[in-house]
Amino acid sequence: MPPSNSKYPPIQPGGSLIVAWQVKNKHILVVGGGEVAAGRIVHTLNADANVTVISPSSGLNDEVAHRIACNQVTHIDRKFTPSDLDDNVDMVLVAVDDPDASTKIWQLCKERRIPANIADVPSECDFYFGSVHRDGPLQIMVSTNGNGPRLASMVRKEIAAGLPGGxxxxxxxxxxxxxxxxxxxxxxxxxxxxxxxxxxxxxxxxxxxxxxxxxxxxxxxxxxxxxxxxxxxxxxxxxxxxxxxxxxxxxxxxx
The missing domain is CATH 1.10.3280 (Siro heme synthase C-terminal domain-like)
Known part of the structure; x- marks a missing residue:
């Protein structure tokens, strides 16, 4: 064990590696068309990714339908099939209310070594989404490592309120x-x-x-x-x- 008065920062196991993942022009699949999928789409479009949404039209909420109508994303009007991973996919974001289907997609991504995030299932995520404050090039993300997304949002708002203007x-x-x-x-x-x-x-x-x-x-x-x-x-x-x-x-x- 290192001495308690060590000049080096102590190790705190259990965290995540917080990085700014560059996905510009990368191909990202978003499986689902509800509120959570809408949030994932905003994050990936803000990062200049090429986004494909896979969801039956009946499952689209107004925001996702708007993104499709504005040609901001590509839409595949059906449920996910394994062949959807064949088209040079760089990342998969799953946001469907079907635990069995989500787990199967996660397993397929693991087999193909495609990084994936299964909404609301921390154990089936290669990475987490945090609560983000954006001001031009400034991005501040607060992560609870999947423990409390709503709490992350509260902390992010407190931090943003304390930042000086400009x-x-x-x-x-x-x-x-x-x-x-x-x-x-x-x-x-x-x-x-x-x-x-x-x-x-x-x-x-x-x-x-x-x-x-x-x-x-x-x-x-x-x-x-x-x-x-x-x-x-x-x-x-x-x-x-x-x-x-x-x-x-x-x-x-x-x-």
């Missing part, structure tokens, strides 16, 4: 800065320096300043990269004038 916009701007930095300093060996410099920008600039950052600010910031310096927001906006502003001991600032 967080998503600030992240978008930092992403633009990172992409532009790669264009001007894209050498493979520059990776650690780029990451360190971007991290320092996020520490020096406030969230409000990152929200205000525009293309001109990005270009001005990049001029400091080669010297490995991080200017303040004021230095970027004022340029040389910022260096001439000094405190003279009075109630204000003088040049």
């Amino acid at each position: 967080t998503g916009e600030a992240i978008e701007n930092v992403g633009r800065l990172r992409r532009r930095l790669r264009e001007v300093a894209g050498a493979k060996g520059d990776g650690p320096k780029r990451m360190s410099w971007i991290s320092r920008v996020c520490e020096v600039w406030s969230l409000e300043e990152l929200v205000e950052m525009d293309d001109e600010d990005i270009e001005a910031l990049l001029r400091y990269y080669s010297s490995d310096k991080v200017p303040t927001f004021e230095q970027v906006r004022l340029g040389d004038k910022a260096d001439a502003i000094v405190f003279d001991g009075s109630m204000g600032f003088a040049c």
